[in-house]
Amino acid sequence: MRIPKEILWLFVIFFVQQLPLVSDWGVDLPLIFVVLIGIRSNGPQAAGWGFVSGAIQDLLSSGGIGINTISKTFVGSGASFLRMHIYRERVLTQTFLIMGLSVFHEIFSYLLMRWDGEAPRAEDALGICARSILFTTLVGLVVCVFVVRFRRRRFDPATA
Amino acid sequence: MVKFLLKNIPGLFLIIILLCCFWLLLHRGSARFYSASPYKTEATSFWMPVQESIDWVISFPENTLNAIRELGNLRKEVNRLQLENQSLHIELSNQNSTESELSRLKVILQIKAKLPHQAKIARIIAHDPSTWNKSFVIDLGSEDGVEADSPVISEEGIVGRVLEADPKHSRVLLLTDKESSVSGIDQRSRVTGIIQGTGQNRFRYGYVNAGEDIQNNDLIVSSGLGGIYPKGYAIGTVVKKNQSENGLSVDIEVAPVVDFGALDYVFVLPPISVYE
Numbered sequence: 001m002r003i004p005k006e007i008l009w010l011f012v013i014f015f016v017q018q019l020p021l022v023s024d025w026g027v028d029l030p031l032i033f034v035v036l037i038g039i040r041s042n043g044p045q046a047a048g049w050g051f052v053s054g055a056i057q058d059l060l061s062s063g064g065i066g067i068n069t070i071s072k073t074f075v076g077s078g079a080s081f082l083r084m085h086i087y088r089e090r091v092l093t094q095t096f097l098i099m100g101l102s103v104f105h106e107i108f109s110y111l112l113m114r115w116d117g118e119a120p121r122a123e124d125a126l127g128i129c130a131r132s133i134l135f136t137t138l139v140g141l142v143v144c145v146f147v148v149r150f151r152r153r154r155f156d157p158a159t160a
Numbered sequence: 161m162v163k164f165l166l167k168n169i170p171g172l173f174l175i176i177i178l179l180c181c182f183w184l185l186l187h188r189g190s191a192r193f194y195s196a197s198p199y200k201t202e203a204t205s206f207w208m209p210v211q212e213s214i215d216w217v218i219s220f221p222e223n224t225l226n227a228i229r230e231l232g233n234l235r236k237e238v239n240r241l242q243l244e245n246q247s248l249h250i251e252l253s254n255q256n257s258t259e260s261e262l263s264r265l266k267v268i269l270q271i272k273a274k275l276p277h278q279a280k281i282a283r284i285i286a287h288d289p290s291t292w293n294k295s296f297v298i299d300l301g302s303e304d305g306v307e308a309d310s311p312v313i314s315e316e317g318i319v320g321r322v323l324e325a326d327p328k329h330s331r332v333l334l335l336t337d338k339e340s341s342v343s344g345i346d347q348r349s350r351v352t353g354i355i356q357g358t359g360q361n362r363f364r365y366g367y368v369n370a371g372e373d374i375q376n377n378d379l380i381v382s383s384g385l386g387g388i389y390p391k392g393y394a395i396g397t398v399v400k401k402n403q404s405e406n407g408l409s410v411d412i413e414v415a416p417v418v419d420f421g422a423l424d425y426v427f428v429l430p431p432i433s434v435y436e
Binding site: 014017018019020021022023024026027028030056057058060061062063067068106109113118119120121124125127128131132 | 284286287288289290291292293294295323331333337338339358359360361364420421422423
């Protein structure tokens with residue numbers, strides 16, 4: 001039986017995500033994964049990957065179940081929708097997409113937490129969001145460089 | 161006489177050579193013969209460059225051939241030495257990390273012996289994957305006697321409390337989590353308040369009246385109220401104090417004494433209800 005490589009990637013991502021430095025800096029590796037999968041999948045597939053990675057993140061976290069699941073499902077769908085309007089094999093485009101969807105994810109998560117009654121104070125939330133968006137974008141940039149280089153080498157060696 | 165000499169030059173030459181050899185044989189053992197003389201030095205300094213050049217010309221092809229022959233062996237030797245070097249580096253770094261781990265464990269055991277309550281040492285195995293929550297998982301569970309609401313501390317101060325315990329592992333909610341709070345007291349002025357997590361590497365010291373005596377660098381320790389954390393463990397130091405807009409309370413920021421990013425071992429104390 002062939003295991004989809006995305007599942008293996010999910011294992012690696014969640015292993016790295018639970019290392020002290022990654023979680024302390026607020027890097028959201030599952031979000032980067034969902035965005036990069038989303039821009040190469042159709043809507044239902046992207047939403048599915050968003051749902052799965054969000055659900056795993058919620059299950060492994062001390063927070064309430066559902067916040068990451070719902071938010072990442074929307075992130076996956078959004079990335080899949082935007083793939084029609086962008087040239088996706090470009091590092092900067094992907095990085096901006098990661099940044100934009102990270103902003104959306106943080107705001108959406110904060111609103112869900114507020115609705116749930118477990119949101120931190122606004123000034124604390126601002127700090128958490130800013131740090132997470134910044135470091136997720138920076139790590140996303142590095143990941144995109146590798147992904148784009150690898151895909152070029154694999155699918156279009158002439159331009160690699 | 162001259163005619164005779166001219167006629168017998170080769171014979172004379174031979175006789176002179178024989179006499180020289182005889183003379184050399186006679187003086188063979190004398191130290192004076194071998195001692196440096198200006199003639200010898202001159203002769204050596206004249207001849208040696210010539211000798212060297214000839215020697216180089218003769219030995220060059222041989223050396224070159226030998227070098228070519230040796231190249232293959234040298235490459236193999238270099239590869240072998242590089243591999244050996246790498247393995248020695250790995251061995252050394254393993255040894256260093258084992259040594260540092262050992263010394264850390266020794267310190268931990270010394271601290272454990274000093275703790276007033278029966279503490280269990282736990283290793284942190286995973287951190288919270290969510291950006292909004294602050295927690296980690298330890299390698300002790302309910303089978304090891306860990307219960308929910310057991311306080312978790314480090315050698316520096318309070319880390320958090322056990323949120324849930326399964327048979328093998330437990331999740332610890334850090335004091336920095338937005339859901340965490342603990343009753344604290346200023347060690348200098350004895351002003352009490354509530355330490356609240358912010359989701360970042362800072363606490364907020366709330367419920368303190370505006371006129372209370374709180375200064376920067378004051379150490380806040382646990383007051384023992386609230387039924388979860390024992391009394392007297394360090395929480396953090398005051399770093400910032402702002403008057404609220406209405407002037408009735410102060411907004412106090414506290415920096416944790418525990419370096420949450422550098423933690424790898426923690427102590428799990430029994431729930432406060434067990435010993436109080």
